[in-house]
Amino acid sequence: xxxxxxxxGQSPLSKVxxxxxxxxxxxxxxxxxxxxxxxxxxxxxxxxxxxLGDPEQFMNPRSFIGLLEVTHFHLFAMGLFFVVxxxxxxxxxxxxxxxxxxxxxxxxxxxxxxxSPWLIRYVAAPFAWLKLAxxxxxxxxxxxxxxxxxxxxxxxxxxxxx
Numbered sequence: 714x715x716x717x718x719x720x721x722g723q724s725p726l727s728k729v730x731x732x733x734x735x736x737x738x739x740x741x742x743x744x745x746x747x748x749x750x751x752x753x754x755x756x757x758x759x760x761x762x763x764x765l766g767d768p769e770q771f772m773n774p775r776s777f778i779g780l781l782e783v784t785h786f787h788l789f790a791m792g793l794f795f796v797v798x799x800x801x802x803x804x805x806x807x808x809x810x811x812x813x814x815x816x817x818x819x820x821x822x823x824x825x826x827x828x829s830p831w832l833i834r835y836v837a838a839p840f841a842w843l844k845l846a847x848x849x850x851x852x853x854x855x856x857x858x859x860x861x862x863x864x865x866x867x868x869x870x871x872x873x874x875x
Contacts, residue, residue: 760841764833791823798858805861822851
């Protein structure tokens with residue numbers, strides 16, 4: 714509980730744990746971008762084609778159950794991602810307004826990233842712009858958070874007396 718209130722501290726073991734977490738996060742971040750590019754592409758048209766299908770390329774539209782399965786998994790995973798990173802953000806060397814903006818951007822980009830496939834598939838194709846914007850906003854905010862967390866990890870602080 715002390716760690717939740719005071720931060721991870723500067724012990725060598727906590728630094729190792731956080732360093733491995735950040736390495737795993739970087740690998741997750743890079744593979745996520747690669748998967749997005751490979752599956753959905755980087756253009757408006759390729760995102761529309763992914764969700765609405767393309768008869769010329771024998772691509773079916775995403776099914777209701779397919780979207781539901783992805784949404785179900787992502788609701789838990791992205792919720793956990795939000796809790797972990799917004800908590801760690803508290804220990805970043807950013808001012809309170811920047812932390813608030815990053816928290817809101819993280820939460821909204823995660824939510825819109827989950828919601829946008831449904832909007833593309835069942836409302837209108839132009840929501841593909843929302844999918845692209847939410848995905849790239851999420852990647853940018855995640856990178857800023859990671860850089861802030863790395864700065865906090867390697868910043869020297871006086872030892873805390875327990």
